[in-house]
Amino acid sequence: MILILFGVFFLMVFLNIPIAVSLGLTAMIGLSAGGFPFSMFPNVMYASIGKFALLAIPFFVLAGSIMEYAGISQRLVNFARTCVGHRKSGMLAVTVIVCCFFAAISGSGPATVAALGTILIPAMVHQGYDRGTSTALLSASGAIGIIIPPSIAFVVYASCTDTSVGALFSAGIIPGILVGVSYLIAAMFASKNVDVQMLPKATAAERWKAFKEAFWALLMPVIILGGIYGGIFTPTEAAGVSVIYGLFVGVFIYREIHAKEMVKIFVDAAVSSATIMFIIACAAVYAWIMTTSGVAADLSSAILSVSENKIIILIIINVIFLIAGCFLDANSAFYILLPIITPVLASLGVDMVHAGVFLTVNMAIGLITPPVGINLYVGCKAGEVSVAEICRKIVPFLIAGIVSLLLITYVEPISMFLPRLFGQA
Numbered sequence: 085m086i087l088i089l090f091g092v093f094f095l096m097v098f099l100n101i102p103i104a105v106s107l108g109l110t111a112m113i114g115l116s117a118g119g120f121p122f123s124m125f126p127n128v129m130y131a132s133i134g135k136f137a138l139l140a141i142p143f144f145v146l147a148g149s150i151m152e153y154a155g156i157s158q159r160l161v162n163f164a165r166t167c168v169g170h171r172k173s174g175m176l177a178v179t180v181i182v183c184c185f186f187a188a189i190s191g192s193g194p195a196t197v198a199a200l201g202t203i204l205i206p207a208m209v210h211q212g213y214d215r216g217t218s219t220a221l222l223s224a225s226g227a228i229g230i231i232i233p234p235s236i237a238f239v240v241y242a243s244c245t246d247t248s249v250g251a252l253f254s255a256g257i258i259p260g261i262l263v264g265v266s267y268l269i270a271a272m273f274a275s276k277n278v279d280v281q282m283l284p285k286a287t288a289a290e291r292w293k294a295f296k297e298a299f300w301a302l303l304m305p306v307i308i309l310g311g312i313y314g315g316i317f318t319p320t321e322a323a324g325v326s327v328i329y330g331l332f333v334g335v336f337i338y339r340e341i342h343a344k345e346m347v348k349i350f351v352d353a354a355v356s357s358a359t360i361m362f363i364i365a366c367a368a369v370y371a372w373i374m375t376t377s378g379v380a381a382d383l384s385s386a387i388l389s390v391s392e393n394k395i396i397i398l399i400i401i402n403v404i405f406l407i408a409g410c411f412l413d414a415n416s417a418f419y420i421l422l423p424i425i426t427p428v429l430a431s432l433g434v435d436m437v438h439a440g441v442f443l444t445v446n447m448a449i450g451l452i453t454p455p456v457g458i459n460l461y462v463g464c465k466a467g468e469v470s471v472a473e474i475c476r477k478i479v480p481f482l483i484a485g486i487v488s489l490l491l492i493t494y495v496e497p498i499s500m501f502l503p504r505l506f507g508q509a
Contacts, residue, residue, distance in 0.1 A: 085377045088117050089370070094411075103416050104359070108366035114373040125369055132368030133361050136320060137243050142357035143323030144234050147330045149353040152199045153345050154334030156301035160185050161203050163298035166286035174283060175211050176221060176271045179204050180264045183225035184232055185302065193451045194462045197226035201466025212280045216477040219467030220452075221271045223459040223474065224481035225264060227451040230414060231444055232260035234308055234323070237414040240364065241440045244371075244422045249319040250312050251437045251508035255499045259441050262498065263448070263488045270484035274477070300333045313506055360415060367419030380423035387428050394432050398493055401425055405443055406486075409450015410457070417447060437508075441499040442492045449485040452478055 092113055096106035115122055164178040164185075171177070182204065186196045201222055208218035230237040233253035242249040286294070307329060308322045317325060334341035341349070374380045391397060404425070408417045429439050451459040454475050464474055492498050 085114065085118060085373075085379050086382070089114055089374060089379060093370075097411055103412060104363040104366045107363070107370045107416065107420075111366060111369040111373055114370070114377070118373060118377050120373070120376070124372070128369045128372045129365040133365050135243050137239060137249055138361070138364070140234075140239050140249070140320040140323040141236055141360055142353065143320075143327050144236055144239075145357045145360070146350070146353035147323065147326035148195055149349050149356070150327065150330035150334055150341070151301070151304065152195065153341050153349055154301075154330060155338050155340035156298070156333075157182075157186065157199050157203055159294075159298040159301055159338075161200070161207070163291075163294040163302075165207075165283065166291040166294040169283045170285035172280065172282070173268075173272050173275070175204075175208050175213070175280075176268055176275070179208065179218075179221055180225045180268045180271075183222070184228055184260065184264050185305070186229070193227045193229040193448065194458050196229045197223055197459050197462045197466060200226070201463060205467045210281075211283070212278055213275055214278065214477075215467055216469050216473045217271065217274050219463045219469050219474055220477035220481055221267065222467070223457075223463035224267045224270075224452050224478065224485065226459050226463070227448040227485075228260050228264055228267075230448050230451070231256050231263060231441075233257065233305075234319070234326070235444070236360065237418070237444050237447060238440065239319070240415045241418050241422075241444065244418050245426060245436050245440070247436045247440055248508055251503045252440050253309065253312060253319065254502040254506055254508060255437050255441045256444070257502055258498055259445060259488070259492045262492065263445065263485060266484035266488045267481055270480040274480045300337050304329060304333070363413070363415050364419065367416050371419045371423050374420075375423045381427070383424045384427040387424070388431060395494070397428065397432060398434075401428065402442070402446055402489060402493060405446035406449060406453070409447045410453045412450070413458070414444065414447035414450075417450075418443075435496070435500065437503055438496050438499045442489060445485075445489050445492055449482065449489065452481060452485070454478075 089110060093106055093110040096109060097103065112125065115125060160182045161178065164181045168174045168177045168181070182200060183196055186200060204222055205215070205218050209215050233256050235253070235256060238252040238256060239249055241247065242252055304326065308326050311317050311325065312319055312322050387397065387400060390400060404421065405417065408421060412420070429436065451457050454460065460471065460474055460478065464471055
């Protein structure tokens with residue numbers, strides 16, 4: 085059964101068959117090989133996506149689509165530029181800061197790169213930075229979108245492990261900032277010999293004007309996270325609130341969204357949501373077969389038999405997820421690997437909120453890891469650079485990301501300080 089579940093699946097992936105289809109077809113073959121009734125396929129699919137927590141996904145996707153069309157990208161860039169753009173490496177800092185803010189709105193790495201690439205990459209190149217390094221920095225910073233809340237990856241992880249979404253959201257804030265700072269340091273190191281054209285220092289009036297224009301965009305994550313941690317609404321309800329707020333800002337405040345854009349916004353969000361939910365449904369059947377057939381338990385025992393040292397086991401788990409991130413999105417990887425990894429983490433006494441953070445950081449690094457790192461391809465398109473060039477330029481950011489991952493994995497308070505402060509852990 086192990087050979088069928090993993091061999092057939094990875095064969096299909098290497099044949100360039102879509103992940104969801106690969107998971108679904110492998111699950112059907114697994115059902116037949118294991119003697120399970122085919123009626124389990126639709127039953128498990130429906131049960132996996134019929135969860136209240138997952139209702140947040142289409143709402144957060146729609147909110148991100150709305151804010152993308154609402155014109156917040158340029159406003160966030162202008163505000164960050166007036167604050168730090170005049171300093172040395174200022175545009176590098178602007179890129180990381182804006183990616184963190186946009187990530188807190190969209191919750192998606194590729195969406196962050198796509199929305200900001202056409203603005204920030206030309207701005208960095210105009211200052212004298214190498215186009216490949218600029219594109220690599222944006223691609224890496226965009227991956228922070230699945231770490232900083234609200235995060236679709238956290239919602240999926242919570243549904244797989246029955247973990248609090250609110251606790252995961254608060255646990256992701258400090259690690260997300262840490263990863264952002266590490267990418268900024270890597271970019272400064274990679275550009276240390278660049279002759280940068282400094283921007284003029286913004287006046288107080290220019291900063292105030294930029295702040296007023298960006299205010300409504302900056303307020304969105306405050307409303308979402310403040311409402312969750314203040315006990316006003318649940319994460320799922322916060323997703324609905326974010327849609328209403330986004331529409332209000334886009335239509336009545338910024339006036340960037342008109343009737344003709346509304347149809348495209350809802351269609352884009354519907355397609356993205358359907359893709360995610362289809363992956364989750366097929367992956368859930370795959371995971372059910374692994375668990376029911378005993379494959380997950382056997383693999384868990386195999387990992388634990390390697391060593392009794394917690395440090396070694398956590399390194400093995402991180403390596404597994406880093407490799408998985410090269411080929412799979414976070415949603416697929418969680419459903420496939422968590423049935424195997426969760427018993428191992430439980431035996432080690434690892435808090436599942438803490439585990440959710442460092443496993444998600446693994447998947448964020450996977451977004452910029454060849455050969456399937458989707459952020460790289462979105463960045464190549466936005467920055468007009470070749471895949472070969474960006475693969476060379478991404479190396480310092482991969483090193484920085486792995487260093488941050490090790491810190492987050494072994495220094496638990498980085499993740500757990502805020503959840504414990506808010507009484508969520």
